[in-house]
Amino acid sequence: MRSLLLIGGTSDIGTAIARRFAREGRPVVLAARDVGEAEAAAADLRHRFGVPARAVALDVRDLEAGLELVHGLEPCPEIAVAAVGWLPEQAAVREDPEGVRRVVEVNFTAPALLLAALGRRMAEEGVRGHLVALGSVAGDRGRASNWWYGAAKAGLHAAMEGLRQELLDAGVRVLTVRPGFVRTKMTAHLALPPFLTSTPEDIARLVHRAVTKGRSGPLYPFPWRLVSLLVRLLPASLARRI
Amino acid sequence: MRVELSGFGGWPRHRTELVPAPPPARIPAALVPGTVARGNGRAYGDAAIGTVRTLWTGPLDFVEAFDAQSGRITVRAGLLLSDLIAAFLPRGFFPPVVPGTRQVSLGGMVAADVHGKNHHRAGSFGDHVEELELALPEGTLLRCSPTRNPEWFSATVGGMGLTGVIVRITLRLMRVETGWLSVRAAATPDLAATMQALVAAERAFEYAVAWLDGSARGPRRGAGIVLAGDHLPLAELPGDLRAVPFPPARGGRITMPPLPVPPVNRLSLSVLNRLYRTVQLRRLERVEDWDRWFFPLDALSGWNRAYGPGGFVQYQFAVPEGPARGVLGAVLERIARRGLRSSLAVLKRFGREGRGLLSFPLRGWTLALDFPRTRDLPALLAELDRIVLEAGGRIYLAKDARLPAATFARMEEGRLGRFLDFRERHGLARVFRSHLSDRLGL
Numbered sequence: 001m002r003s004l005l006l007i008g009g010t011s012d013i014g015t016a017i018a019r020r021f022a023r024e025g026r027p028v029v030l031a032a033r034d035v036g037e038a039e040a041a042a043a044d045l046r047h048r049f050g051v052p053a054r055a056v057a058l059d060v061r062d063l064e065a066g067l068e069l070v071h072g073l074e075p076c077p078e079i080a081v082a083a084v085g086w087l088p089e090q091a092a093v094r095e096d097p098e099g100v101r102r103v104v105e106v107n108f109t110a111p112a113l114l115l116a117a118l119g120r121r122m123a124e125e126g127v128r129g130h131l132v133a134l135g136s137v138a139g140d141r142g143r144a145s146n147w148w149y150g151a152a153k154a155g156l157h158a159a160m161e162g163l164r165q166e167l168l169d170a171g172v173r174v175l176t177v178r179p180g181f182v183r184t185k186m187t188a189h190l191a192l193p194p195f196l197t198s199t200p201e202d203i204a205r206l207v208h209r210a211v212t213k214g215r216s217g218p219l220y221p222f223p224w225r226l227v228s229l230l231v232r233l234l235p236a237s238l239a240r241r242i
Numbered sequence: 243m244r245v246e247l248s249g250f251g252g253w254p255r256h257r258t259e260l261v262p263a264p265p266p267a268r269i270p271a272a273l274v275p276g277t278v279a280r281g282n283g284r285a286y287g288d289a290a291i292g293t294v295r296t297l298w299t300g301p302l303d304f305v306e307a308f309d310a311q312s313g314r315i316t317v318r319a320g321l322l323l324s325d326l327i328a329a330f331l332p333r334g335f336f337p338p339v340v341p342g343t344r345q346v347s348l349g350g351m352v353a354a355d356v357h358g359k360n361h362h363r364a365g366s367f368g369d370h371v372e373e374l375e376l377a378l379p380e381g382t383l384l385r386c387s388p389t390r391n392p393e394w395f396s397a398t399v400g401g402m403g404l405t406g407v408i409v410r411i412t413l414r415l416m417r418v419e420t421g422w423l424s425v426r427a428a429a430t431p432d433l434a435a436t437m438q439a440l441v442a443a444e445r446a447f448e449y450a451v452a453w454l455d456g457s458a459r460g461p462r463r464g465a466g467i468v469l470a471g472d473h474l475p476l477a478e479l480p481g482d483l484r485a486v487p488f489p490p491a492r493g494g495r496i497t498m499p500p501l502p503v504p505p506v507n508r509l510s511l512s513v514l515n516r517l518y519r520t521v522q523l524r525r526l527e528r529v530e531d532w533d534r535w536f537f538p539l540d541a542l543s544g545w546n547r548a549y550g551p552g553g554f555v556q557y558q559f560a561v562p563e564g565p566a567r568g569v570l571g572a573v574l575e576r577i578a579r580r581g582l583r584s585s586l587a588v589l590k591r592f593g594r595e596g597r598g599l600l601s602f603p604l605r606g607w608t609l610a611l612d613f614p615r616t617r618d619l620p621a622l623l624a625e626l627d628r629i630v631l632e633a634g635g636r637i638y639l640a641k642d643a644r645l646p647a648a649t650f651a652r653m654e655e656g657r658l659g660r661f662l663d664f665r666e667r668h669g670l671a672r673v674f675r676s677h678l679s680d681r682l683g684l
Contacts (some may be wrong), residue, residue: 041304044305
């Protein structure tokens with residue numbers, strides 16, 4: 001079985017996705033900035049599920065290093081998941097060039113670029129693979145509280161939509177997960193309203209099912225498809241109030 | 243994140259800052275005065291609520307090493323027992339001791355030195371731990387075992403998280419040929435018969451426990467069902483089960499919805515007791531999967547909410563062998579006289595003292611009682627405290643939410659001093675504080 005490459009290998013959602021696929025015997029490569037923790041996560045996958053798993057060091061903001069990693073992976077992975085993201089305080093980055101650069105690179109440039117490179121490799125090597133990007137419902141509509149973040153995610157959505165068209169004939173599927181409210185198990189039971197809240201494990205199950213069924217396009221946990229639709233349809237005159 | 247937290251019993255509730263644990267090496271930096279670790283929140287009372295900060299160990303759930311020859315495994319302390327079993331039972335390994343739910347973290351199992359239905363043979367969980375690693379203030383990670391830093395080890399096993407944050411645990415899993423057990427159930431007519439049957443079952447079986455019928459009155463008080471079980475070797479597995487030697491946990495868990503009227507009340511209790519009895523006695527000799535046998539209540543997720551928003555209290559005590567018979571009789575009699583009902587009563591005989599300075603098990607008997615939290619309950623429990631104290635018994639801190647400090651101090655007179663002294667000497671008392679430790683003066 002070809003491997004799953006997880007970019008952002010120590011994030012909650014990323015870990016849950018890697019485990020969901022490792023459970024059925026799929027080898028995993030974890031790329032993360034904290035390579036020590038990524039190695040511990042890889043060891044966990046090996047011991048728990050008996051699959052080959054390894055860690056590689058990657059700071060996604062180093063785009064050249066990211067491309068080198070993507071081109072050097074042998075064999076070409078069948079599933080590539082970009083689970084990187086950074087949600088800062090809007091006020092803290094609003095007019096801070098370095099903060100803005102970081103928001104855009106981590107949430108948009110790096111995942112779009114690395115998944116695009118992987119998509120090309122899959123197409124060239126005849127791997128009918130899957131690209132999975134972690135988007136956000138914050139990208140559906142600009143909001144005062146997080147518009148830099150939302151704008152970067154909206155960019156990622158557009159990039160993934162384009163990539164999906166481009167790679168359609170090559171048989172490479174492109175999924176953009178828009179998780180809504182995600183809580184860890186720590187706070188899931190405290191959250192209100194619970195039906196709008198998913199755990200990383202819920203998201204992993206959703207991604208696994210979509211990949212297994214060969215689906216493409218945006219992917220929402222149950223009620224969020226509707227929420228997102230309503231949010232996008234909301235006239236601008238009303239949107240400024242929410 | 244500031245939240246209001248409670249234990250599994252739903253009461254008491256306290257405000258605390260809930261923080262997910264960073265990787266082990268960075269935990270010392272996350273410790274502030276008034277911190278305690280929390281695994282999966284299965285302690286019933288206030289043991290895992292920090293007075294200032296509660297460090298959630300859920301992210302620390304990696305399996306770090308496993309040796310399939312010896313069964314020796316090293317895990318991070320937030321790993322859930324449920325996940326450990328899911329990963330290793332299919333390879334023929336099972337934890338040597340498990341409590342009544344698999345929704346506990348391994349760290350919590352050490353901190354409470356939990357026991358299971360095999361205590362008479364296997365002792366408690368701490369007896370199978372080979373090494374621990376603790377995160378301490380001032381940037382230290384400390385390893386301890388029965389031979390290395392032994393005083394740290396014995397203070398930590400059963401130490402309710404008050405000696406440091408347990409970050410790594412090394413233990414030995416045991417080999418099993420299947421995930422099935424041969425189970426025998428026997429009805430008993432009264433307390434004496436139940437105790438006798440339990441003693442007899444322990445001699446013949448690896449696992450033994452008794453369920454007491456809460457609706458049994460008068461001379462039948464203490465009547466119940468003694469359940470005994472052994473792991474089934476592959477050769478004895480019935481033909482139709484050979485295809486699944488290691489069954490998975492029961493899927494499709496039912497979740498208890500929040501109901502306007504708590505479904506546990508006097509009326510439903512007698513119906514539930516009768517129902518349980520009927521189901522248990524339908525087949526006296528049977529083959530049961532590990533999940534049903536060890537974790538019967540896990541099938542109903544959130545069953546603790548069945549008591550309504552007021553929550554419930556579990557009262558579990560242990561008393562030495564000598565006075566046990568009289569104590570158990572007196573306890574059941576007091577409950578009946580007060581007109582209260584316990585919704586769940588589980589009786590078990592312990593084999594030996596635990597390794598920890600504050601381990602709960604002692605050579606004797608233990609009874610666990612669930613009560614809906616009603617107005618009359620505190621008075622009853624105060625009476626039971628007196629009976630337990632006079633008999634030289636003790637209370638299980640993992641279940642406790644209400645024991646007064648003075649009673650606790652008298653119950654633990656012989657052991658408490660050394661624990662307090664250890665905490666003081668190593669500067670732990672200021673940093674590691676839970677609502678339980680504040681309440682009990684621990």
